[in-house]
Amino acid sequence: MKPIQVGLLGIGTVGSGTFNVLKRNQQEIQGRAGRGIEITMVADLDVARAQSVVGPDVKVVNDARAVIANPEIDIVIELIGGYGIAKALVLEAIAAGKHVVTANKALLAVHGTEIFAAASAKGVMVAFEAAVAGGIPIIKALREGLTANRIQWIAGIINGTTNFILSEMRDKGLDFDVVLKEAQSLGYAEADPTFDIEGVDAAHKVTLMSAIAFGIPVQFDKAYVEGITKLGAADIKYAEQLGYRIKLLGITKRTAAGIELRVHPTLVPAKRLIANVEGAMNAVMAHGDAVGTTLYYGKGAGSEPTASAVIADLVDITRLHTADAAQRVPHLAFQPDAISNTPVVAMSEVVTSYYLRLRVADEAGVLAKVTGLLAEAGISIDAVLQREADEISGEAATQTDVIILTHDCAEAKMNAALAQMQALPTVLQPITRIRKEELA
Ligand SMILES: NC(=O)c1ccc[n+]([C@@H]2O[C@H](COP(=O)([O-])OP(=O)(O)OC[C@H]3O[C@@H](n4cnc5c(N)ncnc54)[C@H](O)[C@@H]3O)[C@@H](O)[C@H]2O)c1
Numbered sequence: 001m002k003p004i005q006v007g008l009l010g011i012g013t014v015g016s017g018t019f020n021v022l023k024r025n026q027q028e029i030q031g032r033a034g035r036g037i038e039i040t041m042v043a044d045l046d047v048a049r050a051q052s053v054v055g056p057d058v059k060v061v062n063d064a065r066a067v068i069a070n071p072e073i074d075i076v077i078e079l080i081g082g083y084g085i086a087k088a089l090v091l092e093a094i095a096a097g098k099h100v101v102t103a104n105k106a107l108l109a110v111h112g113t114e115i116f117a118a119a120s121a122k123g124v125m126v127a128f129e130a131a132v133a134g135g136i137p138i139i140k141a142l143r144e145g146l147t148a149n150r151i152q153w154i155a156g157i158i159n160g161t162t163n164f165i166l167s168e169m170r171d172k173g174l175d176f177d178v179v180l181k182e183a184q185s186l187g188y189a190e191a192d193p194t195f196d197i198e199g200v201d202a203a204h205k206v207t208l209m210s211a212i213a214f215g216i217p218v219q220f221d222k223a224y225v226e227g228i229t230k231l232g233a234a235d236i237k238y239a240e241q242l243g244y245r246i247k248l249l250g251i252t253k254r255t256a257a258g259i260e261l262r263v264h265p266t267l268v269p270a271k272r273l274i275a276n277v278e279g280a281m282n283a284v285m286a287h288g289d290a291v292g293t294t295l296y297y298g299k300g301a302g303s304e305p306t307a308s309a310v311i312a313d314l315v316d317i318t319r320l321h322t323a324d325a326a327q328r329v330p331h332l333a334f335q336p337d338a339i340s341n342t343p344v345v346a347m348s349e350v351v352t353s354y355y356l357r358l359r360v361a362d363e364a365g366v367l368a369k370v371t372g373l374l375a376e377a378g379i380s381i382d383a384v385l386q387r388e389a390d391e392i393s394g395e396a397a398t399q400t401d402v403i404i405l406t407h408d409c410a411e412a413k414m415n416a417a418l419a420q421m422q423a424l425p426t427v428l429q430p431i432t433r434i435r436k437e438e439l440a
């Protein structure tokens with residue numbers, strides 16, 4: 001049988017990895033797919049660079065629409081990124097009857113409903129394993145491997161840049177800005193790293209996992225998003241002293257009130273495997289009622305790790321290319337008529353425990369006032385730690401850090417108590433609040 005022909009839109013970091021791995025492992029991939037898979041046409045704005053990657057035998061153009069218009073091509077890979085031209089091209093490829101493979105989590109988390117509906121109507125597939133946790137086959141695990149389960153929760157380190165920053169801050173005690181510069185120089189962070197450090201990239205990814213786990217539409221606009229820009233080196237150190245690590249987690253959880261969907265820095269017990277995922281690595285925990293807790297670990301970014309996921313999607317599509325559309329694995333694991341409207345829980349109703357750090361004046365009665373406000377609010381305390389500021393930073397010992405771990409309470413209740421504590425004249429700086437998850 002003639003190889004299936006693939007068109008590639010955008011041959012940068014992930015595109016070049018995809019081309020190279022597909023070529024290098026051609027024989028094995030063909031054996032698994034049951035048919036050869038070849039990238040026969042590439043579009044990139046930088047034609048000369050693209051041609052140097054693929055060699056003289058592959059046609060390179062600068063107009064992506066010429067690839068979509070090519071009747072020989074059955075699958076289009078979109079590796080341009082962003083919401084703009086990428087969205088138009090994906091919809092045009094679907095309209096032209098092509099299957100689509102993409103690594104573009106931003107596009108699918110925001111416009112997934114429209115894109116998946118268009119693909120379902122046309123009877124083509126949109127595959128996106130590379131969009132979540134890069135090379136880790138988490139989409140396949142959730143959608144197929146755990147299909148017997150009622151999934152209860154997912155929690156993941158799904159942004160390599162921020163995990164690298166947090167690891168370096170903890171290991172070297174450095175401040176955020178210093179480590180971000182290091183991450184940029186090592187090439188982990190984006191040119192504009194806002195999406196990484198503000199938690200937006202992780203929120204895109206957890207939005208996709210939430211839809212797959214719980215059979216709800218993709219709804220990035222409902223996600224609570226908090227990045228790591230407000231974390232101080234001191235919090236990482238105190239958390240350590242209390243037996244925890246701080247990780248930027250994407251969390252989605254089934255509760256009686258609905259589905260939680262959130263990204264924020266989180267205290268995790270240091271003994272958990274996920275607390276020990278360091279550097280730019282990713283890890284996702286998924287808990288199903290039958291299987292219990294499972295953990296998936298690997299490289300969430302980079303040229304060939306991400307290519308590994310892109311090519312896995314190419315193989316799936318090649319296998320199913322001739323199958324009846326109704327038998328294919330649905331985009332979000334549930335058939336379109338089984339998508340439910342279970343609500344996403346407002347962040348104010350989410351119940352977690354907390355780590356609080358207050359920089360206070362070193363005077364008698366300060367601690368009693370703070371704990372008194374918590375008691376009045378009905379928030380119970382799990383542990384208290386007091387550190388002289390000069391133990392940390394060499395400042396004069398007129399200030400003290402009070403660190404409090406609380407038991408579970410609702411976010412709204414904690415917000416109200418925080419406002420009262422912040423208003424105390426003896427509380428000298430903005431209070432640091434980090435949510436805590438036991439992940440048992
Ligand atoms: N880099 C990673 O590790 C990684 C991991 C997972 C997912 N992703 C996602 O993969 C996608 C691609 O990321 P990347 O890191 O390879 O980006 P990149 O910037 O390295 O590559 C993008 C390529 O697209 C080309 N391009 C831009 N506009 C184009 C147009 N109109 N027509 C044709 N080509 C065009 C650029 O010239 C460039 O070669 C993004 O959606 C990104 O979020 C990347």
Ligand SMILES: N[C@@H](CCO)C(=O)O
Nearest residue numbers: 158159160161300301
């Ligand atoms: N910027 C992303 C790339 C992979 O999606 C990260 O740091 O994880």
Ligand code: NA
Nearest residue numbers: 129132134136
């Ligand atoms: Na993946």
